[in-house]
Amino acid sequence: MTLVPEPATRTPKAEQTRQTIVDAAMRLFREGGYDRTTMRAIADEAGVSLGNAYYYFSSKEHLVQAYYLRVQEEHAAAAEAVLDGDATFAGRLRGVLTSWVDVAEPYHEFAGKFFKNAAEPTSPLSPFSTESTAAREDAIGLYRRVVDGSDVKVAKVLREELPELLWLLQMGVVLFWVYDGSPGQRRTRLLVDKAVPLVDRLVRMTRLPVVKGVVDDLLDLLRTLRG
Amino acid sequence: MTLVPEPATRTPKAEQTRQTIVDAAMRLFREGGYDRTTMRAIADEAGVSLGNAYYYFSSKEHLVQAYYLRVQEEHAAAAEAVLDGDATFAGRLRGVLTSWVDVAEPYHEFAGKFFKNAAEPTSPLSPFSTESTAAREDAIGLYRRVVDGSDVKVAKVLREELPELLWLLQMGVVLFWVYDGSPGQRRTRLLVDKAVPLVDRLVRMTRLPVVKGVVDDLLDLLRTLRG
DNA sequence: ACGAACTCTTGAACACGTTCAAAATCTCGT
């Protein structure tokens, strides 16, 4: 698998060609779906040769990665509005999760293809890979803002780790979303609506003395997860 | 996607041919991995024509289901010993999860390849697909036995749903396991060791009046997950 | 035993992702 040149080394011309190809691919993916869009059609639409498309993107699935990055950026922007307008923990969490579903909706059809790629343990596209560290930390940072800007009261030992736990929650939501075949991903939205009050309740409960042991176990588990 | 004839309608001869093909495929998958094993090679090894292999298995991925079934059967057998020898909930749960890691260990090296294909939502290999319904229900049945044969005290409303929740826990463990590169999947075993006491504690807590609301929320959430 | 209907088998053909060696174009030091 040949690597695409780093952004810093790309000439403006090359960057433009890249964009042309991505745009063509997106257009065709939207019109005909991922499977029925061939690399030949994408190259044609972009006005380049088949081989040239492969010069810029080493596989069809790498084109999907461009989609993924776009979703991340759009989500960060959409979440901003939510974080400005709500001070309750539940409201902020629900808003950030729901805005992800909103932003990602147009991409749902190809998400499966991307997911397939990311699922391979050795893939740099995996959310757990070192290559994804930056993107992952950005996402966790978003949840840190959800927590910090809110009125939530949480057990002290947990506060530091809560953003990462919420990011894991998002990973769960994304997993469900990928498999969600309902129109407009209605079921995922329902899931968010149900999960958020539950999480809100759970988080507030962490200050009760009865659950101290549970919280400690959970943190221990999280550290094991991290390695 | 054409459906394979139902078992009941298959002649003994046809069933034998099916087995021959499955055996050939398993042998080659083990030797060279999923991706590098071609349908042509499988057909050759089985002594049938390419088209004939497709008469029995409508896709390459359908062939892999036999592999999953085998792991599951081995796990069911290994779990039996545990379920006979331990009456504590935590012990039974830990034993069943750990025996899965034991059984699956020889397959870990190329499990990633299979997983990549199973992760695609439209794949019949997905644990959530209709093609996997029977296997899924068997697995949930195993966790029903973990619960029923144990001394665990659990909130009445939860008891019925607990096996499915434990199966979801196993899916989580499997997910972690696939990504676990540590020798002998040491980290996954550690994860099980940490998660089981936590789950045990949580389950017992469900009878406390304080957490009644949480349990109700959780069940509601589970029903949403199921659709 | 005959023929119709069904089941099974075949391999050529197809579509599409991907590779590659060669050609075209560009860059830059002299």
Add this chain to the structure above:
DNA sequence: ACGAGATTTTGAACGTGTTCAAGAGTTCGT
């Protein structure tokens, strides 16, 4: 302006999953 080296572009060729139309074999009612 020149040429060497790097970058970009090309499309034919390849491998593989899958399809399909045609043929061989089997079953069964009469």
